[in-house]
Amino acid sequence: xxxxxxxxxxxxxxxxxxxxxxxxxxxxxxxxxxxxxxxxxxxxxxxxxxxxxxxxxxxxxxxxxxxxxxxxxxxxxxxxxxxxxxxxxxxxxxxxxxxxxxxxxxxxxxxxxxxxxxxxxxxxxxxxxxxxxxxxxxxxxxxxxxxxxxxxxxxxxxxxxxxxxxxxxxxxxxxxxxxxxxxxxxxxxxxxxxxxxxxxxxxxxxxxxxxxxxxxxxxxxxxxxxxxxxxxxxxxxxxxxxxxxxxxxxxxxxxxxxxxxxxxxxxxxxxxxxxxxxxxxxxxxxxxxxxxxxxxxxxxxxxxxxxxxxxxxxxxxxxxxxxxxxxxxxxxxxxxxxxxxxxxxxxxxxxxxxxxxxxxxxxxxxxxxxxxxxxxxxxxxxxxxxxxxxxxxxxxxxxxxxxxxxxxxxxxxxxxxxxxxxxxxxxxxxxxxxxxxxxxxxxxxxxxxxxxxxxxxxxxxxxxxxxxxxxxxxxxxxxxxxxxxxxxxxxxxxxxxxxxxxxxxxxxxxxxxxxxxxxxxxxxxxxxxxxxxxxxxxxxxxxxxxxxxxxxxxxxxxxxxxxxxxxxxxxxx
Numbered sequence: 001x002x003x004x005x006x007x008x009x010x011x012x013x014x015x016x017x018x019x020x021x022x023x024x025x026x027x028x029x030x031x032x033x034x035x036x037x038x039x040x041x042x043x044x045x046x047x048x049x050x051x052x053x054x055x056x057x058x059x060x061x062x063x064x065x066x067x068x069x070x071x072x073x074x075x076x077x078x079x080x081x082x083x084x085x086x087x088x089x090x091x092x093x094x095x096x097x098x099x100x101x102x103x104x105x106x107x108x109x110x111x112x113x114x115x116x117x118x119x120x121x122x123x124x125x126x127x128x129x130x131x132x133x134x135x136x137x138x139x140x141x142x143x144x145x146x147x148x149x150x151x152x153x154x155x156x157x158x159x160x161x162x163x164x165x166x167x168x169x170x171x172x173x174x175x176x177x178x179x180x181x182x183x184x185x186x187x188x189x190x191x192x193x194x195x196x197x198x199x200x201x202x203x204x205x206x207x208x209x210x211x212x213x214x215x216x217x218x219x220x221x222x223x224x225x226x227x228x229x230x231x232x233x234x235x236x237x238x239x240x241x242x243x244x245x246x247x248x249x250x251x252x253x254x255x256x257x258x259x260x261x262x263x264x265x266x267x268x269x270x271x272x273x274x275x276x277x278x279x280x281x282x283x284x285x286x287x288x289x290x291x292x293x294x295x296x297x298x299x300x301x302x303x304x305x306x307x308x309x310x311x312x313x314x315x316x317x318x319x320x321x322x323x324x325x326x327x328x329x330x331x332x333x334x335x336x337x338x339x340x341x342x343x344x345x346x347x348x349x350x351x352x353x354x355x356x357x358x359x360x361x362x363x364x365x366x367x368x369x370x371x372x373x374x375x376x377x378x379x380x381x382x383x384x385x386x387x388x389x390x391x392x393x394x395x396x397x398x399x400x401x402x403x404x405x406x407x408x409x410x411x412x413x414x415x416x417x418x419x420x421x422x423x424x425x426x427x428x429x430x431x432x433x434x435x436x437x438x439x440x441x442x443x444x445x446x447x448x449x450x451x452x453x454x455x456x457x458x459x460x461x462x463x464x465x466x467x468x469x470x471x472x473x474x475x476x477x478x479x480x481x482x483x484x485x486x487x488x489x490x491x492x493x494x495x496x497x498x499x500x501x502x503x504x505x506x507x508x509x510x511x512x513x514x515x516x517x518x519x520x521x522x523x524x525x526x527x528x529x530x531x532x533x534x535x536x537x538x539x540x541x542x543x544x545x546x547x548x549x550x551x552x553x554x555x556x557x558x559x560x561x562x563x564x565x566x567x568x569x570x571x572x573x
Contacts, residue, residue, distance in 0.1 A: 249297025
């Protein structure tokens with residue numbers, strides 16, 4: 001987010017806080033009490049927005065972290081006579097610790113299992129609240145007396161101040177490097193790991209931070225209302241929170257405020273009538289899914305963008321192909337970029353690859369050839385760290401990386417995929433910068449952008465820098481994916497079928513790109529079925545069949561080998 005856009009969003013947010021939360025806004029049934037509830041609920045929803053909207057983790061039990069600090073603070077005050085402010089502080093700290101532990105347990109699970117895990121935690125919190133009435137108040141709830149000491153105006157001011165601070169901190173959080181990281185993790189965790197993101201760590205931190213927002217809003221809301229009941233931590237309330245985030249706009253800065261404000265206002269207008277509550281929720285959420293999948297925040301952002309861009313010329317792409325990029329460390333001429341020693345991989349009783357060994361020199365394009373199912377992708381995954389070998393070792397620049405996780409190999413190994421894994425709603429430059437965020441984390445934002453633009457310019461992709469990835473053709477996305485993998489001149493570049501789907505012009509562009517990479521002394525390992533293109537760019541390689549090496553040496557000699565032709569080329573011919 002640019003500085004100008006950041007100021008624009010900040011001003012919009014502050015205006016929205018002052019207007020939408022104002023009891024004098026003129027809406028029917030809009031009172032200071034309702035404004036206070038909306039403001040505090042919005043703070044809690046910011047946490048779910050960070051977890052679900054920004055990071056893509058569907059938390060079905062988030063209400064547990066909204067109600068838990070209220071229960072903890074109330075029990076500390078009621079049973080241990082801890083002063084109110086100290087009780088609130090201790091409750092917030094304890095909730096964040098619990099959230100961190102829960103996140104560490106469930107964060108590595110696939111999406112639906114994470115959702116079910118958080119759902120189970122909500123059941124546990126609600127069950128504990130009901131099971132020990134002498135401590136928690138049971139089904140009747142835990143009653144607070146301290147909150148009544150503040151006037152309605154004082155609560156209104158406290159709620160607005162809390163919302164403004166939470167919004168400002170949220171704006172500062174989801175910018176630049178962290179925003180790109182969350183978007184990449186949300187869109188594709190595999191691509192995130194390959195560009196250097198420690199996915200589990202990022203998701204754990206996002207979950208903990210999100211629960212901190214939820215806890216802050218929740219504990220203040222409990223004291224304002226004066227009671228916390230088991231239903232506040234239950235599944236129904238959690239699903240309502242998910243619905244409000246979707247209604248407001250998942251991932252949008254003002255989404256929580258818009259969603260909470262609309263739902264709470266509609267509920268109030270209906271006179272708190274239970275017979276209308278479900279109907280109102282249903283109409284609002286169905287309307288969002290059918291007509292506004294980006295939520296109210298997405299609609300407002302689109303309108304704002306049109307107003308802001310009216311009459312302006314489209315942004316010009318500056319050719320920075322002659323500018324120096326980030327300092328690069330390249331391999332020494334003639335050195336070994338990659339050495340694979342006796343690598344094997346077994347899946348149960350199936351041998352995917354067995355006893356594979358070869359070396360790749362700096363400045364060499366090395367080909368892995370073989371029919372489908374030969375083990376090429378498995379070998380790629382082992383080299384890049386996505387899978388661990390059953391036997392053997394992998395060396396990059398002479399360093400044993402066999403047991404290193406994939407994100408730790410990203411600086412030395414760049415990888416592209418057969419189908420480009422770019423984030424559609426990020427620009428080309430931002431997709432490239434996502435790699436720099438983690439292989440050069442201390443580089444300033446301006447330096448990252450300059451390096452990304454310089455790389456795109458050198459590879460003839462500069463005109464695409466400000467285009468969103470969703471607007472690119474399949475071939476352009478693939479070339480950008482390869483360029484991103486090459487950013488920072490890694491010692492080794494793994495390209496998975498880069499020629500598939502490219503036009504003749506794009507094939508020529510790819511060949512030129514590979515030639516530039518060879519000049520940078522990058523070792524390149526290429527999986528490719530286009531034999532003509534392979535013969536054009538690669539000097540040597542190995543042929544895999546059934547997981548074993550059946551030929552190795554210069555490309556021309558291998559292609560004439562009878563065993564190779566019988567195993568692979570004959571089928572193509």
